[in-house]
Amino acid sequence: VKTDWIDVSLTLKTDVMHWPGDPPVLIERVRDMNAGDTVNLTKITMGAHSGTHIDAPRHFIKSGKGADRISLDALIGPARVIGISARNAIRKEDLARHRIKKGERILLRTRNSTKKIFYKDAFTEDFVYLDKTAAEFLVERGIRTIGVDYLSVGGYKKDGHDVHKTLLGAGILVIEGLDLSPILPGRYDMICLPVKILDSDGAPARVVVKARKVFRNRK
Numbered sequence: 001v002k003t004d005w006i007d008v009s010l011t012l013k014t015d016v017m018h019w020p021g022d023p024p025v026l027i028e029r030v031r032d033m034n035a036g037d038t039v040n041l042t043k044i045t046m047g048a049h050s051g052t053h054i055d056a057p058r059h060f061i062k063s064g065k066g067a068d069r070i071s072l073d074a075l076i077g078p079a080r081v082i083g084i085s086a087r088n089a090i091r092k093e094d095l096a097r098h099r100i101k102k103g104e105r106i107l108l109r110t111r112n113s114t115k116k117i118f119y120k121d122a123f124t125e126d127f128v129y130l131d132k133t134a135a136e137f138l139v140e141r142g143i144r145t146i147g148v149d150y151l152s153v154g155g156y157k158k159d160g161h162d163v164h165k166t167l168l169g170a171g172i173l174v175i176e177g178l179d180l181s182p183i184l185p186g187r188y189d190m191i192c193l194p195v196k197i198l199d200s201d202g203a204p205a206r207v208v209v210k211a212r213k214v215f216r217n218r219k
């Protein structure tokens, strides 16, 4: 049966590109049927913020909620993919024209996706990110969820700390590491299910979206 769900998650594999200083991803066969074992069995070593993942409030708020206790409502439901042309920092002005409303789940599709920089072997320092004014704007608007198409909502050695704190502190859920290259801006249904890890500051997630059918009102 064909479904219309589109996978917008990155593939985890050994030595996949990761945030500088975070533990690298290592996926090892500790039992291997090719080597005569009766089963295949894999051991995974990685940081909780590898590939496509969510940031739990606990990432930047000392005793914030962990990945096991976040609201699944923020991660399942209608989501809007907004195309952003900013070359580096996304500012408030870049978001203001998009009529962002309270409670929305917003995914930002940027040059990170059009250039597919997440598939490069090395970390890209000048990825497109939200600056502080953009984060504050999203808090003002009262959105529910923000998704971005590289490993961090905030920049590398830029507004990273402030941006995370502003968003997570306001109860906005953060999804990072999306590959939005297969889809265009528009309205979708989204399912994002992070692995349930007790008190974790982040968790890897599989994220899929499906275009929403628009029923035109014929008069």
Ligand SMILES: [Zn+2]
Pocket: 049, 053, 054, 055, 151, 152, 176, 202
């Ligand atoms: Zn993260």
